[in-house]
Amino acid sequence: MRVTGFPKNDHSNGWYNILEEHPPACVWEGEGTADWAVIGGGFAGLAAARRLGELRPGDRIVLLEAGRIGENASGRNSGFIIDLPHALSREQPEHDRRQIRINRQAIAWLGDLVEHHQIRCHWSRRGKVHVAARSRARRNLDVMQARLGDLGEDCERWDRGRLAAFLGTDSFADGLFTPGCVLMQPAALVTGLARTMPDNVEIFENSPVREFHDGATKTLVTSTGRLTAPRIILAINGWTSAFGFLGRKLLTIHTFASLTRPLDDAEQKALGGEGDWGTIPAFLGGTTMRYTRDKRLLIRLALRYRPDFTITRRDLATVRRQHVHSLSRRFPMVPRVTFEHTWSGVMCMSRNSVPKCGTLSDGIWAAVCQNGVGAAKGTISGRAVAEMAAGEDTDLVADMAEFEDLQRFPPRFVTTPVMQARILGARLTAGREA
Structure with missing residues (x-):
């Protein structure tokens, strides 16, 4: 064939x-x-x-x-190796524990390979912070914290002051820190x-x-x-x-990221914070951010559903403007920092959120x-x-x-408008989280 x-x-x-x-x-x-x-x-x-x-x-x-x-x-991803599932299920704690167990096996294996072969990839056991700017997003953090507690997983709730000290920006009112995530240069x-x-x-x-x-x-x-x-x-x-x-069991979503030039010494001092870090939004349509070991800021924001896998220059230009706005809003202390790169990457999803x-x-x-x-x-x-x-x-x-086995998606003529609507809904719901 x-x-x-x-x-x-x-x-x-x-x-x-x-x-x-x-x-x-x-x-x-x-x-x-x-x-x-x-x-x-x-x-x-x-x-x-x-x-x-x-x-x-x-x-x-x-x-x-x-x-x-x-x-x-x-x-092309944002450089997180995540140990915890994105969606935790109160009804299936053993399912969550199994996912956490196998994700941590992956992290341990990769860590051993990085150390043994001296792979220079900015490997950093810094954890990640789930962040929220508004009360509605904070409720998502409440749910996540409760479910992690049920699973016996470590996490810490951070207020605006703790977040600002760690990140260098006071854009977020609430955060949930989880220590098991590794950051790296993918x-x-x-x-x-x-x-x-x-x-x-x-x-x-x-x-x-x-x-x-x-x-x-x-x-x-x-x-x-x-x-x-x-x-x-x-x-x-x-x-x-x-x-x-x-066939019809896999769906792909495009995400987009932009990476700045390295911050100079004065900009690093103006930003502050506590070294490299990574944040995950409390809402799906929100902004993922990184501050890397080589002193660059990364913004990941925007989703597209393109079954033909085509992303145009116009798409990238549109998304880059969103990223510039997000960067300037969250990091006004470094106004001259600019993006050097903007790109898209593909995530593969199943209807019932399981791998094959x-x-x-x-x-x-x-x-x-x-x-x-x-x-x-x-x-x-x-x-x-x-x-x-x-x-x-x-x-x-x-x-x-x-x-379990992968579930089948509806035909494309149904899936396409549904996905477009969900992506738009996620963007509108995110609001200030974007």
Whole structure:
């Protein structure tokens, strides 16, 4: 079958563009074979390839990435590795505990890899702060604090003064600090992971799969070659349906971020605060913010539903104006600070907020759909699917098997207006949180 709908990255990703090095891509060329093929070079694909390399040291594992690792979706997020689910359920505490457990396994594994391989990605165990400007958003913090208390999870309620001392801005009236989140530079992390693979793992970039032929041996055709392998792992999130799987079970949302130049010494002093930090809005339509270890401010704000994955320059210009307004409103003490980069990234969602980690058909597995917790859930899904495919019986495999099946979305003619309305509603509801 012909594969269509490739990622349309526009090379605007600030995290990737500020990296010190961009080594040339190694492209798949000619014909060849492998014992395993992994498609997708994000957190899930890199984790799957690494774990297969560890479990099957005598096998050849080939990873194909359509673009550049670090320029793809995993390098475009806001740089949070989150341990807690975005939505906590009072009715299903064991479901929440399982998600927290596996997210923390991902954080621990990534932390070990960062330390062992000395990956320079601004790894920072700073936690995160959920922030609210208005009373309605503060009620969301009340609910979250109560549910974390029911789960026995540590958290601290911060008032305006504590928030201002930590962040340098007094824009927020209330906050809930959770200590388990890690902050990092996502493009630096994923490129570092790619450079430190086991010897039997080979990575090829700028090698999109244009044809896929199933059978006892699977054939992957790129623009410059052909790869055959008996076993394939798909780690491509919303593009899984292009390979004939999970139709109408995955939905993608575009988010947008802007990154400033580094603040100079005087601007750092004017901002104040207590080092690097990250905030999450109490409302879906609110602003996510980072202050990075290299002294940049990041604003993530605005959502778009584009089933064709197309984001235009006009979209980016519109969003950038929103980001400039948000920056100037929250950080008036640094009026000359400007954005150097604005970009979009894609989140993959399921209707019932669960991932897909397991078998699709004979010899084909998937680790997709992390529902906005891509760094942690993608990493652990990739590891788990490799263990499943290799026949390992582990506690992690058992945990991932507990997730229910993905539910199907309505047809696009229904889903599109519903999603557009929900995104507009989130923006209007957020108000001063945006």
